[in-house]
Every structure is written in C-alpha cells, then in structure tokens.
Amino acid sequence: MAISLTNYQKILDQIQQEISGRDIPGRVASYIPELAKVPADKFGMHLYDLQGESFYFGDNEERFSIQSISKVFSLALAMKMIDHDLWKRVGVEPSGARFNSLSLLEDNFGIPRNPFINAGALVVADVLISSLSNPKEAFLTFLHELTGDDSISYNETVAASEKSEGYRNVAMVNYLKSFGNIRNDVEEVLDFYFHQCAVAMSCKELSKAFLVFANQGKLLNSEKQLLTGQQVKRINALMQTCGFYDEAGEFSFEVGLPGKSGVGGGIVAVHPNHYAVAVWSPPLNPKGNSARGMAALERLTTLTGYSIF
Numbered sequence: 001m002a003i004s005l006t007n008y009q010k011i012l013d014q015i016q017q018e019i020s021g022r023d024i025p026g027r028v029a030s031y032i033p034e035l036a037k038v039p040a041d042k043f044g045m046h047l048y049d050l051q052g053e054s055f056y057f058g059d060n061e062e063r064f065s066i067q068s069i070s071k072v073f074s075l076a077l078a079m080k081m082i083d084h085d086l087w088k089r090v091g092v093e094p095s096g097a098r099f100n101s102l103s104l105l106e107d108n109f110g111i112p113r114n115p116f117i118n119a120g121a122l123v124v125a126d127v128l129i130s131s132l133s134n135p136k137e138a139f140l141t142f143l144h145e146l147t148g149d150d151s152i153s154y155n156e157t158v159a160a161s162e163k164s165e166g167y168r169n170v171a172m173v174n175y176l177k178s179f180g181n182i183r184n185d186v187e188e189v190l191d192f193y194f195h196q197c198a199v200a201m202s203c204k205e206l207s208k209a210f211l212v213f214a215n216q217g218k219l220l221n222s223e224k225q226l227l228t229g230q231q232v233k234r235i236n237a238l239m240q241t242c243g244f245y246d247e248a249g250e251f252s253f254e255v256g257l258p259g260k261s262g263v264g265g266g267i268v269a270v271h272p273n274h275y276a277v278a279v280w281s282p283p284l285n286p287k288g289n290s291a292r293g294m295a296a297l298e299r300l301t302t303l304t305g306y307s308i309f
C-alpha cells in the first residue's frame, strides 16, 4: 500500500494497545528534581501529516518538559542567523558518548562533536545570546510561529529545578569557556539553556512544530519559507546521526527516521515529505531516551512499512 493511503489512526490505535500491554522497563529522570514528579504512566502520541490531518491517542494534548528536543529548535534558529560560522564552533559527528559527557571536549579543543549533546547545545545557546537582543523572547516567538500557538512558554519551576542541581552543565560551560568557545557570561548561557529545556509542549504541538522539517522548511498551509531546503537537510541529517546520543545507531536501526529525544520522555521524529510524529512516555532507558517512545516509533515504521530507508 502506498504511504499516502496509510490508515494512520488504525495504526496508532494498534500501537497504543500493543505498547500498553508490554512490560517495558524504564525510569523517570530524577536528576532534575521537578521531572521526577511526573507520573510514569503518561502515554500519548500525535502524528500530523502534510495534509494537516491529525492522528493521535492518549495524553497527546498534555504539555510536558521538552528538554533536549529544544536543541533542534535552537539549532534551527542559530542556523537562520549565522549558518556558516556556526560549524567552526560545533561539529557534525556522532559522539558515541552520553548526552552530558565532558570527556570528548579535551581531545577536540573545546569543539563539541555535534549540536545535540549538551556541550554543543550550550555553544548554540551562546551563539543565540550573541545574535539576539532578547534570546528568550525570540526563542518563544519562533515556537509560536512554528505551532501557531502563542501560549507555549517556559515552565519556570522546571528551569529553577535544573538550575538548582545542574552542576554538570555548569562544569561543561566553564570548560568550554576555558577553550574560548563560549563568548558570553556563563550564567547567562546557563539561564538561557535551562529555559529552552524547560519549555512545556504537548505531542500535538511538537508534531505540528516539526512539520517544518518534513515540509522542506515551509510552514504548512503557507508559502512562508522559514528554513532553506539545505538547512532542513542538514538538521534532519544531524537528527538521524546524533539525535539519540550513544543510541543513535539503535534508533536508526529500529525506527529509521530522523528524530530527537528529551529526558522529559518525549521523542519527535520526521518522515520527510510525509509526516511529523511525537510520542511521550516519561520512563527512560539507560541511554536517557523514552523506553516506550522508542518501542512505539519502531511499531509505527514497521506497521506502515515505511521509513526513510
């Protein structure tokens, strides 16, 4: 069956039933104290196709902490502003290491392997602070434009919670600064980074926002070209190779789509020219990615019979 004739709702209903009945081990993130309070049994999924049709189940309209999913938005915004010079300060290679690893920075003279590990996202945050007069406001404006929803905002309690315990990111940004790869005040970089991670969005909102990466950089139902085709190609390539840290190979192997995870339990994936899909389930596997989310997306590409490969 051609992908355009796929009955996504039937497939999502089957995924909900199958995954809810499976015992999939995972643990809700607790190193950010506020995240530990989120009920482990939340489970939702939302898929938007390029016709603007919606398919969903479960807690798909409840907002949660997007955490590292925000790194895709900050990268897109930075690429809109300084594309070429950005790649002198951050690499495009998978790290094969944990998302919060410090060890690779020493060998690479403070150039993070890619923009999706924490070190890379801190450099991107620094770039946004240098290029924008009010980066926190501009970041939200970008999300409002992508979703058409002005109510998306920062959860200040989550931002403060990460700030209270974020010792590793504090170490990371100071280490990067020692190499000259952070230009602004470290406190300002951390404040912006903790806020971007603390944005609250639902699966419905995330899948809508990621449609731009499925639609060659254009907003849906609009002629507005927000990102160039080349920028979208590069962002999708980075999601494919680096979106899941030291589990990027596994995600490609099982799911076969570009995607990005966050420790709030969200995962967003893109099927270029077809759809964007978001899933949320807070318990994480040992690599820090949603355990049920990974399984649900494996079912999606298996049951539809289509991935990018």
Ligand code: DON
Binding pocket: 066, 067, 068, 069, 099, 100, 118, 162, 169, 197, 261, 262, 263, 264, 288, 289
């Ligand atoms: O910096 C951190 O550790 C968190 N704010 C984000 C990490 C994250 O989401 C990793 N992704 N799976």
